[in-house]
Amino acid sequence: MRRFFTSTARRRCSTKNIAWWDHVLPAPKDPIVGVTEAFHADSSPNKINLGVGAYRDDEGRPVVLQCVREAEARIAGSRFLESNSAAVSSKMVEESVKLVYGQDSDVVNEGRFAGVQALSGTGACRLFAEFQRRFHPESRIYLPDPTWSNHHNIWRDAQVPAKNYHYYHPDSKGLNFSALIDDIKNAPDGSFFLLHPCAQNPTGVDPTEDQWKEISYQCKVKNHFPFFDMAYQGFASGDLEKDARAIRIFLEDEHLIGCAQSFAKNMVLYGHRVGCLSILCNDSKQGAAVRSQLQQIASAMYGSPPVHGVLLVSTILSNPDMKSLWIEEVKMMLYRIQKMRTTLQESLENLDSPLNWENITKQVGLFFFSGLTPNQVAQLAREFHIYMTRDGRISMSGVTTGNVNYLANAIHEVTRSSKEETKILCNIGA
Amino acid sequence: MRPELTLPTGHASSPTDRRLNALLRHLSSSSSSSSSAMDTNNSISPSPTSAFQHDSVFSHVVQAPEDPILGVTVAYNKDPSPVKLNLGVGAYRTEEGKPLVLNVVRKAEQQLVNDRARVKEYLPIIGLAEFNKLSAKLIFGADSPAIQENRVTTVQCLSGTGSLRVGAEFLAKHYHQRTIYVPLPTWGNHPKVFTLAGLSVKTYRYYDPATRGLNFQGLLEDLGSAPAGAIVLLHACAHNPTGVDPTLQQWEQIRQLMRSKKLLPFFDSAYQGFASGSLDADAQSVRMFVADGGECLAAQSYAKNMGLYGERVGALSIVCKTADVAGKVESQLKLVIRPMYSNPPIHGASIVAAILRDRNLYSEWTIELKAMADRIISMRHQLCDALRARGTPGDWSHIIKQIGMFTFTGLNSKQVTFMTKEYHIYMTSDGRISMAGLSSKTVPHLADAIHAAVTRVV
Numbered sequence: 001m002r003r004f005f006t007s008t009a010r011r012r013c014s015t016k017n018i019a020w021w022d023h024v025l026p027a028p029k030d031p032i033v034g035v036t037e038a039f040h041a042d043s044s045p046n047k048i049n050l051g052v053g054a055y056r057d058d059e060g061r062p063v064v065l066q067c068v069r070e071a072e073a074r075i076a077g078s079r080f081l082e083s084n085s086a087a088v089s090s091k092m093v094e095e096s097v098k099l100v101y102g103q104d105s106d107v108v109n110e111g112r113f114a115g116v117q118a119l120s121g122t123g124a125c126r127l128f129a130e131f132q133r134r135f136h137p138e139s140r141i142y143l144p145d146p147t148w149s150n151h152h153n154i155w156r157d158a159q160v161p162a163k164n165y166h167y168y169h170p171d172s173k174g175l176n177f178s179a180l181i182d183d184i185k186n187a188p189d190g191s192f193f194l195l196h197p198c199a200q201n202p203t204g205v206d207p208t209e210d211q212w213k214e215i216s217y218q219c220k221v222k223n224h225f226p227f228f229d230m231a232y233q234g235f236a237s238g239d240l241e242k243d244a245r246a247i248r249i250f251l252e253d254e255h256l257i258g259c260a261q262s263f264a265k266n267m268v269l270y271g272h273r274v275g276c277l278s279i280l281c282n283d284s285k286q287g288a289a290v291r292s293q294l295q296q297i298a299s300a301m302y303g304s305p306p307v308h309g310v311l312l313v314s315t316i317l318s319n320p321d322m323k324s325l326w327i328e329e330v331k332m333m334l335y336r337i338q339k340m341r342t343t344l345q346e347s348l349e350n351l352d353s354p355l356n357w358e359n360i361t362k363q364v365g366l367f368f369f370s371g372l373t374p375n376q377v378a379q380l381a382r383e384f385h386i387y388m389t390r391d392g393r394i395s396m397s398g399v400t401t402g403n404v405n406y407l408a409n410a411i412h413e414v415t416r417s418s419k420e421e422t423k424i425l426c427n428i429g430a
Numbered sequence: 431m432r433p434e435l436t437l438p439t440g441h442a443s444s445p446t447d448r449r450l451n452a453l454l455r456h457l458s459s460s461s462s463s464s465s466s467a468m469d470t471n472n473s474i475s476p477s478p479t480s481a482f483q484h485d486s487v488f489s490h491v492v493q494a495p496e497d498p499i500l501g502v503t504v505a506y507n508k509d510p511s512p513v514k515l516n517l518g519v520g521a522y523r524t525e526e527g528k529p530l531v532l533n534v535v536r537k538a539e540q541q542l543v544n545d546r547a548r549v550k551e552y553l554p555i556i557g558l559a560e561f562n563k564l565s566a567k568l569i570f571g572a573d574s575p576a577i578q579e580n581r582v583t584t585v586q587c588l589s590g591t592g593s594l595r596v597g598a599e600f601l602a603k604h605y606h607q608r609t610i611y612v613p614l615p616t617w618g619n620h621p622k623v624f625t626l627a628g629l630s631v632k633t634y635r636y637y638d639p640a641t642r643g644l645n646f647q648g649l650l651e652d653l654g655s656a657p658a659g660a661i662v663l664l665h666a667c668a669h670n671p672t673g674v675d676p677t678l679q680q681w682e683q684i685r686q687l688m689r690s691k692k693l694l695p696f697f698d699s700a701y702q703g704f705a706s707g708s709l710d711a712d713a714q715s716v717r718m719f720v721a722d723g724g725e726c727l728a729a730q731s732y733a734k735n736m737g738l739y740g741e742r743v744g745a746l747s748i749v750c751k752t753a754d755v756a757g758k759v760e761s762q763l764k765l766v767i768r769p770m771y772s773n774p775p776i777h778g779a780s781i782v783a784a785i786l787r788d789r790n791l792y793s794e795w796t797i798e799l800k801a802m803a804d805r806i807i808s809m810r811h812q813l814c815d816a817l818r819a820r821g822t823p824g825d826w827s828h829i830i831k832q833i834g835m836f837t838f839t840g841l842n843s844k845q846v847t848f849m850t851k852e853y854h855i856y857m858t859s860d861g862r863i864s865m866a867g868l869s870s871k872t873v874p875h876l877a878d879a880i881h882a883a884v885t886r887v888v
Contacts (some may be wrong), residue, residue: 027761030768033555056549062549076543119588119771126770135491153769225487256486270552271776282486292494299497300622301595301770302588307740308777426510 004295031389036222039387047385047429048407050398053366054200055333058400063333065268067326071315075308083380089117095317096276099257100197100230100259101251102246107280112333114290116298117338118307120270121231121262122150124277126256128227129158131279131290132192141227142183142193144168145393148201151194165193172277173359173371175205184218192225197246198231199232199365202393206236206364210245213406227258233333234266234330234365236339263313265366266330272309337366340399347408355415368394376414384410435643444632477748493624493636497619506856514854515872517863520670520835521739522802525869530802531636532737534794538784542777554775555764557586557745559730561779567746569699569713569730576720580753583760585746585767586774589739590700590731593746597727598698599766600748600759602628603663610661611653613637615860617670620663626789637672642828642840644674653687662692666728667712668701668834675833681715682887685722695719695726701733705834707803709796725749727825734800734835741778800868806835809868813837822884833864845883853879 029037035051057063069371093115094108101108118124132139142277144167155162165187184193195215198206207215219226228247236243250257261276263269277294281287298304316322338361345360360368372380372392380386386407388394399407432699496504524530542548556562556710562584568575576582587593602608610629612620613636620632635648654660664684669675674686688695697716703709719726725748732743746763750756767773785791807830814829829837841849841861849855855876857863868876 025762026758027765030555030764033768054554062551064546064549068550072543076539118774122772123769135488150768150772153765157766157769198756264552269550271550271773273771273773273775279488280551282489285485286491289491289493290488292496293491296494296497296622297626298593300626303742304740306588306742306775306778309775316545325547327541 013125027347032144032392035387035389038381040059042385042387044385046403046406048398048403050386050388050394050396050407053265053395053397055268055366055397056400057263058402060398060400060402063268063381064111064371065229065326067316067322067329068267068269068312070322070325071312074315075311081164087305088307088314089223089310091318092117093276093278095314096261096263097259097278099233099240099317100228100247100261100278102241102248105251107251111284111287112282113278113280114287115276115292116294117292117310118260118275118277118298119262119273119302119305120275121229121260122154122275123273123305124260124262124275125151125154125229126158126301127294127297128260129155129160129278130301131294133160134293134297136192139190139192142187142191144180144194144196144200146202146233147194147196148229150236167200168205168369170371173205173369174362175211176205177207177211181214181218184215184222184224187222187224190223190225193219194227195246197228197230197233198236198243199367201231201365202309202367202389202391203369204359204363204365205369207246209245209249212249216250216255219250219254220253225258229260231260231262232265232365233261234327235334235366238331238334240266240327240330251280256282263309264292265315267313267326268333269309269312269393272312273306274309274313284354300314305332337396340396341368343401343404344399345407347405348412351408351412353412353415366395366397367398370411372414379414380410384413386410433519473844474658488794491787493727496553502856502858505850509854509856511854515856515867515876517857517865517867517876519736519854520736520864520866522737522809522835522866523869525871527867527869527872530533532795532798534785534791534798535781537794538791541784542780548775548780551701553586553776553779554758554778554871555767555773556584557774558776558783559778560785560787561586562745565730566747568709568786569682569702569716569728569747570749571710571713571717572722573722574717576749581756583748583750583756583763585760585763587744587746588742588771588774589733589744590698590729591619591623591740591744592774593729593731593744594620594696594698595627596763596766596770596808597729597746597748598624598627598629600763601694603766604759605661605694607657607659607661607694609657610663611693612663613649613669615671616663616665617698624663629773632656632660634662636669637674637838642674642825642838643831644676644680646676646680649663650683650687653684653693654691656691656693658692659694661696662688663696663698664715666697666699666702666716668698668705668836670834671858671860671880672838673832673834673836673837674838676712676715677691678718681718684719688700688719689722689724695724697726697728699728700731701734701834702730703796703799703830704803704806707800707808709735709799720749725751732778736785736795738778738780738781741781742775743782744776760764806865809865809870810837812870812873813865813877816873817880820877820881822877822881835864837863837865839863839880841883842879845887848887849879849883852882855879 032052037050069231097115107113109235118127140161140163142165143151143162145164165183166176169176200206233243234240258279262275276412279290316326341361345357348357372394374390377388377390377392499519506516522530564583566582570577587596608629609632610624611632611634614633624631634652635645638645667675702712704711716728730745733739748759750759785795786886810830814826817826839861843859846857846859
């Protein structure tokens with residue numbers, strides 16, 4: 001096209017323009033997503049992806065739930081064109097919040113909450129972080145140590161500073177409960193605390209019911225704001241109600257909590273980005289005010305969430321047969337995960353590993369926080385084509401009957417190859 | 431903040447008992463009795479565990495003002511009148527006033543549903559690769575040298591809004607100039623998106639109320655006096671809300687001016703194919719800028735031209751000087767997206783990719799798209815004719831000169847209020863009407879309303 005320009009115009013062509021982006025550095029790869037990328041680049045037939053927490057069946061394949069297929073067949077073609085028909089969205093929100101707060105929850109029945117659909121768990125957390133920044137600009141967020149890596153990115157990009165609170169005890173590979181309580185007590189009154197209600201990511205370590213009651217009590221004394229990131233409801237015990245126990249305890253203690261929900265894992269709707277953000281309020285009027293503000297924030301970010309996923313969730317949750325089917329399918333997924341945990345632990349014990357692997361079955365959820373060092377993780381990738389995040393978090397859904405022995409052997413190899421590391425692990429394993 | 435309360439008496443609810451017992455356990459060294467806590471330690475300050483509800487930490491939050499555009503639909507829905515007309519939000523309607531699902535979209539969606547091998551895994555952070563490539567070709571042209579030289583990075587985003595926001599956040603982080611110039615007027619959500627992304631928003635003259643056309647002189651002056659390197663938002667075609675577009679010659683002048691001042695173009699392409707009925711013609715402005723070898727950003731939306739409003743399908747493209755730079759830019763875009771929503775939704779993008787990659791579906795799409803555009807053009811002519819037939823004072827030729835879904839009627843807010851009250855016509859108070867909301871049956875009613883407003887309300 002250039003030849004049609006006059007010479008005057010050509011002088012103004014931007015061949016001599018400043019290159020605006022020369023100073024842009026290549027960004028570091030996301031630690032979790034980067035694992036999958038490395039896995040895809042590997043051509044070995046033995047490769048195993050234990051990185052991202054996406055469910056796989058025993059053949060290592062992604063699944064689509066039957067209840068989802070049914071819902072999809074039902075809604076195909078009957079699309080809602082405008083950014084969310086109000087009826088569909090409020091139905092979906094209502095059904096979603098009942099999952100966490102209870103089917104007969106007063107809070108829900110009386111409308112004493114603000115609820116909006118969100119772009120899965122990430123989007124729900126980000127909406128809340130932006131809202132927190134806007135209405136409590138001086139506040140910070142307390143995040144458990146460790147937590148999902150993206151939590152730090154989310155609150156940082158919302159310009160809310162983060163602080164860690166003690167959570168995982170690397171020695172016991174369990175909960176560092178007393179330090180956690182101390183941190184709650186020592187934080188300034190009215191601090192914002194992020195809590196994983198079940199199947200903590202990445203550690204798989206959850207407080208007991210009594211410990212939750214204590215956490216709730218201490219938070220109440222300090223007037224803290226509890227924010228729950230519920231990404232794995234159903235994946236801790238297989239029972240949706242049980243997995244919401246922590247939240248119910250806080251409700252009984254009359255905290256006005258916030259909660260991010262994701263349907264990525266428990267409905268296997270990862271790519272559809274369906275979730276919900278709810279904030280409990282004093283009354284429905286306040287709920288409406290808070291909701292209107294959340295919608296404003298969403299509207300300047302992406303408008304509204306994609307309607308397909310919302311329709312799927314709403315259809316499944318409002319239809320008793322489909323909901324029952326869904327509950328069964330969640331149980332099935334969890335049973336497979338639990339079976340893999342048991343098998344992996346047994347395999348390692350049968351290999352006469354000197355280390356204590358009981359945490360494989362003690363931890364809950366999708367992940368096994370293995371305690372493997374970054375060097376061991378790198379060695380697994382290099383020599384065995386087994387991929388996981390640098391912190392040693394293993395996604396159990398990537399484990400199958402077909403690869404569990406290979407995995408056990410590989411872990412055994414790397415954990416006995418370094419005497420120093422083995423000694424340390426041995427000492428604290430008991 | 432904690433009120434001093436005495437313990438509530440006669441409290442029967444077990445959660446309260448449990449809390450009080452927990453409180454006692456903490457305060458006494460021996461294990462507590464299971465009896466009610468009423469008759470024990472009266473010096474306990476009960477407020478943390480009492481049934482008294484603390485105020486929400488968000489009780490100071492006020493109700494947000496309603497979005498003016500969506501608020502129109504809310505008001506319309508409340509109106510019981512049988513002759514009400516919704517000319518507010520720019521969503522296409524058929525002659526029967528119904529929303530439209532394109533046949534080609536139905537076909538593509540059915541294909542997706544029937545394909546049992548399809549799964550619902552996370553997309554990569556930047557979205558569906560095939561969708562991104564096809565989208566870039568759609569806006570820049572399949573033979574675009576920028577594409578062939580790998581100088582374009584395209585990332586899937588949530589419709590136009592999401593693409594604008596991701597682009598603006600990237601600019602706020604990595605670009606040396608944090609001011610964006612938007613036309614006056616522009617889509618109501620633009621300033622909010624850019625401000626929240628961290629840019630400061632200024633305006634350049636655009637619409638001339640006197641001519642109901644382009645204030646070209648004012649535009650050139652304002653862009654000419656912008657600081658070097660400033661970002662400039664350009665509506666690729668079918669300007670929203672005015673429907674007033676520069677001619678190709680005017681675009682060329684704008685391009686020359688912008689390149690000479692090193693202004694960074696950020697295109698918002700929400701109506702490709704909808705303006706003239708031709709996808710290529712509607713992309714001319716963008717292609718002109720890319721052809722000169724320079725850099726620019728382009729936000730694309732499939733909400734209107736594929737009728738996929740609710741699925742939130744769009745793309746952000748950044749055209750760079752070199753492939754190397756494009757790669758680095760793409761990696762940084764991922765860092766913007768990941769803490770926002772991790773990765774984009776799969777459904778809408780899959781539908782678009784299915785249509786764009788298949789020659790037959792693509793061809794069907796262009797026909798359906800042209801039919802939508804033609805219906806809107808026909809409404810323009812009908813309305814203009816109807817006003818002329820009524821002898822409505824004023825020059826109404828701008829109705830047929832303006833382009834795209836909207837007409838900036840020139841009616842003032844008093845006249846708009848009158849039309850809503852007396853004729854149940856719903857539109858935004860700036861006098862913008864969505865032509866897509868009209869039909870041959872309803873044109874006379876609108877013409878009557880405009881006529882009344884113009885003659886009775888000043």
